[in-house]
Amino acid sequence: MRNEKNPRHTNIIFIIIVLVSLITIFLRATPAISLVKKFIYYLAYPSVSTAHQIFLHTGDFAESIKSYVSISQENLTYRRINQELSSKLYNYNQMKREYDSLMDALQIPRSEYKAIVFARISIREPSEWYQWFILDKGAADGLENDLPVFMLMKNGVMCAVGSIVETYEHSAKVVLITNLFSAVPVRIRGKNINSLAEGMNSIGLKITYIPFNADVAVGDVIEVSPLSAIFPPGTLVGVIKSVSTAPSTDFKTALADVVFDKNIVNQVIVIVGQKELL
Amino acid sequence: MKKTFYLIFVFILISILQFFFGNYLSLWGGYPNFILIAIVYLGITRGRLDAAIAGFLFGIVWDVFSTDVFGMRMLLFSTTGYFIGVLSKTIDTDQPYSQTIIMVFASIIYFLGISVILFLFSDGRETLLQAIFNWKNFICFFATVIVAIPALLFLKIINRYLKER
Numbered sequence: 001m002r003n004e005k006n007p008r009h010t011n012i013i014f015i016i017i018v019l020v021s022l023i024t025i026f027l028r029a030t031p032a033i034s035l036v037k038k039f040i041y042y043l044a045y046p047s048v049s050t051a052h053q054i055f056l057h058t059g060d061f062a063e064s065i066k067s068y069v070s071i072s073q074e075n076l077t078y079r080r081i082n083q084e085l086s087s088k089l090y091n092y093n094q095m096k097r098e099y100d101s102l103m104d105a106l107q108i109p110r111s112e113y114k115a116i117v118f119a120r121i122s123i124r125e126p127s128e129w130y131q132w133f134i135l136d137k138g139a140a141d142g143l144e145n146d147l148p149v150f151m152l153m154k155n156g157v158m159c160a161v162g163s164i165v166e167t168y169e170h171s172a173k174v175v176l177i178t179n180l181f182s183a184v185p186v187r188i189r190g191k192n193i194n195s196l197a198e199g200m201n202s203i204g205l206k207i208t209y210i211p212f213n214a215d216v217a218v219g220d221v222i223e224v225s226p227l228s229a230i231f232p233p234g235t236l237v238g239v240i241k242s243v244s245t246a247p248s249t250d251f252k253t254a255l256a257d258v259v260f261d262k263n264i265v266n267q268v269i270v271i272v273g274q275k276e277l278l
Numbered sequence: 279m280k281k282t283f284y285l286i287f288v289f290i291l292i293s294i295l296q297f298f299f300g301n302y303l304s305l306w307g308g309y310p311n312f313i314l315i316a317i318v319y320l321g322i323t324r325g326r327l328d329a330a331i332a333g334f335l336f337g338i339v340w341d342v343f344s345t346d347v348f349g350m351r352m353l354l355f356s357t358t359g360y361f362i363g364v365l366s367k368t369i370d371t372d373q374p375y376s377q378t379i380i381m382v383f384a385s386i387i388y389f390l391g392i393s394v395i396l397f398l399f400s401d402g403r404e405t406l407l408q409a410i411f412n413w414k415n416f417i418c419f420f421a422t423v424i425v426a427i428p429a430l431l432f433l434k435i436i437n438r439y440l441k442e443r
Contacts, residue, residue, distance in 0.1 A: 014327070
């Protein structure tokens with residue numbers, strides 16, 4: 001607090017101020033006081049454009065403060081949600097570590113973490129019907145090259161259709177197992193006979209490298225062998241239609257019908273590897 | 279010179295705050311009286327003379343823009359500033375509760391004074407009690423006191439910061 005040097009002067013000034021105020025109040029209607037008021041008003045009041053600018057910016061400023069407050073509140077909410085999710089993620093990771101430790105201790109084989117993407121066929125050229133088609137899902141959905149493509153049959157069994165060869169943001173090109181350039185390592189189900197299924201750009205597959213003394217008969221089921229780098233072993237591929245009878249010293253061949261063509265293919269399944277959470 | 283510019287700047291800032299932001303802070307027709315808070319602060323920190331002169335100047339500006347009784351706020355603001363300056367000598371104004379009491383006292387002087395003057399110069403349709411105890415006065419009174427507590431604390435921190443620099 002500041003000490004005044006001369007209290008008497010202070011009192012005199014205060015009295016003058018009070019007197020001026022009282023005189024102004026009582027004589028406010030006189031022309032002289034009105035003139036003084038108008039003069040001060042003229043000095044103090046900003047020009048129309050300045051007043052407009054002040055009002056304009058005052059509104060903007062108030063809006064800015066309001067939006068700032070609202071953003072701060074949203075930020076706080078998101079921070080809280082983030083903390084909750086971080087806590088849940090931490091718990092999940094801890095549980096996963098415990099789970100892995102237990103699996104190791106009990107020597108139980110681990111199941112792989114996989115995710116399934118359902119995709120529709122958006123383009124399939126009639127002239128190249130057994131060669132390729134285009135899916136309506138792409139890299140944005142987790143698809144990538146060399147992923148296997150399956151079809152779900154009516155009995156719930158998955159059969160091999162092809163593999164992805166080109167991936168774009170929202171589409172992917174699939175080469176069918178019936179394509180001339182496709183070859184899938186297969187085996188005859190229940191007979192442990194390994195061979196190769198080659199595409200022929202038609203409904204059938206050419207099964208090659210069948211040992212000449214192998215017991216292969218019409219109606220045998222062909223499935224993917226463990227040698228395949230793309231499809232999981234045991235995936236259904238086709239059914240033997242005919243076996244060559246020509247004499248051969250090493251191998252014989254057979255023709256097979258693909259299973260997926262028995263249904264109308266309009267939706268396929270792609271199994272993608274699920275990324276581990278950090 | 280520097281101090282003069284600083285005081286002019288503060289004067290303009292508080293005037294803008296009162297006359298332009300009052301509309302945005304209005305609650306049921308009442309809003310905080312920033313000028314009264316500034317005068318109380320001046321009375322506490324700079325003494326009765328500065329507070330009375332500042333009150334007089336703020337009063338002129340408000341009266342010029344107002345259609346009420348011309349000269350009413352000159353009288354009330356300068357009187358309030360003077361008495362707060364006198365009162366601040368007798369109590370410890372550094373304590374927040376003392377400042378709150380001073381603010382309540384200043385608001386009572388001001389709003390009571392306004393009501394009495396308006397009653398004296400009115401057309402006599404309402405009694406003195408009706409003029410004093412009206413809803414808008416109460417809202418303004420409480421809004422001013424509530425806003426004054428953090429405002430005085432803020433001004434005190436700013437003042438301390440400026441002094442340290």
